[in-house]
Amino acid sequence: MEYKLIEAIGTxxxxxxxxxxxxxxxxxxxxxxxxxxxxxxxxxxAQEVFLRVYSSAAEFEPRGKVxxxxxxxxxxxxxxxxxxxxxxxxxxxxxEEKEIEIRASNSFAFEELKETLMDYIQRLPEKQKxxxxxxxxxELSYSxxxxxLSTSVSSVESLxxxxxxxxxxxxxxxxxxxxxxx
Amino acid sequence: MDHDKIRANLSAYKDGELNAGLRxxxxxxxxxxxxxxxxxxxxxxIDSLVRELPQIGASEDFTSEIITKAQTAKAPRHxxxxxxxxxLDRFLRLADSVVELxxxxxxxxGSLDEFGDSPPLSxxxxxxxxxxx
Numbered sequence: 108m109e110y111k112l113i114e115a116i117g118t119x120x121x122x123x124x125x126x127x128x129x130x131x132x133x134x135x136x137x138x139x140x141x142x143x144x145x146x147x148x149x150x151x152x153a154q155e156v157f158l159r160v161y162s163s164a165a166e167f168e169p170r171g172k173v174x175x176x177x178x179x180x181x182x183x184x185x186x187x188x189x190x191x192x193x194x195x196x197x198x199x200x201x202x203e204e205k206e207i208e209i210r211a212s213n214s215f216a217f218e219e220l221k222e223t224l225m226d227y228i229q230r231l232p233e234k235q236k237x238x239x240x241x242x243x244x245x246e247l248s249y250s251x252x253x254x255x256l257s258t259s260v261s262s263v264e265s266l267x268x269x270x271x272x273x274x275x276x277x278x279x280x281x282x283x284x285x286x287x288x289x
Numbered sequence: 290m291d292h293d294k295i296r297a298n299l300s301a302y303k304d305g306e307l308n309a310g311l312r313x314x315x316x317x318x319x320x321x322x323x324x325x326x327x328x329x330x331x332x333x334x335i336d337s338l339v340r341e342l343p344q345i346g347a348s349e350d351f352t353s354e355i356i357t358k359a360q361t362a363k364a365p366r367h368x369x370x371x372x373x374x375x376x377l378d379r380f381l382r383l384a385d386s387v388v389e390l391x392x393x394x395x396x397x398x399g400s401l402d403e404f405g406d407s408p409p410l411s412x413x414x415x416x417x418x419x420x421x422x
Binding site: 244 | 338360
């Protein structure tokens with residue numbers, strides 16, 4: 108069904124393109140938002156995702172799922188944005204430093220965790236972050252995530268395991284600090 | 290199976306990504322191990338928190354803006370059809386530049402209707418279209 112949609116987009120059918128955008132815009136936008144951590148960049152990047160879909164629809168080979176293809180474009184563009192920001196020194200940490208830095212320092216109540224969770228997620232190494240978001244929010248299989256991240260299923264398993272462990276350490280650290288400060 | 294091995298696989302167990310043998314072993318272990326059950330609940334809690342992160346909505350003109358941009362940008366590429374088209378385009382551009390070197394040899398008048406019987410993809414048709422602009 109979605110292959111036909113992509114085929115129609117490949118011929119320049121804008122109503123098919125509109126259908127596809129409306130089907131995926133919220134999930135793509137929110138994936139990018141949580142990945143990059145900035146809603147304004149998220150909207151620009153999400154638009155760019157769909158423009159890439161439009162310009163390369165005629166080349167799409169119906170071997171994988173359309174959603175996987177779209178999220179692969181979204182992941183690559185988000186990763187480029189993160190790299191661009193790092194070059195501009197908007198983020199200073201390397202991935203290794205991030206791993207070491209995974210710890211908590213301030214006091215927060217449990218309900219406040221949600222507010223700081225975006226920050227925790229941003230601290231995860233890039234592939235762990237992408238794998239976790241694609242699994243939890245998009246409910247993609249490890250195989251689909253592997254296609255998007257260009258890695259094996261066993262690597263995806265490891266990435267998701269470590270992402271959850273890291274988040275748990277950060278959340279646990281906050282809670283320990285919270286109870287210690289009372 | 291020891292706790293460490295169970296815990297290392299709980300994440301994939303939770304995601305339904307383990308083979309049947311390992312999955313059954315872990316299920317049996319969880320029936321008798323409170324500590325590993327607690328570990329699994331902890332993973333559920335983390336997932337719930339991630340799932341409950343605030344969602345953002347697209348702006349009202351999100352879709353229309355993309356469609357406008359797509360229409361003003363390059364049309365989708367049709368690779369299967371584009372190869373002969375691209376060859377013909379290159380030939381016509383080359384022929385154009387050659388003809389421009391010798392303006393005296395250009396098409397001086399008359400109507401292209403005179404050449405209406407040329408096959409549409411023939412060199413003569415392309416040539417007269419080119420010089421007759």
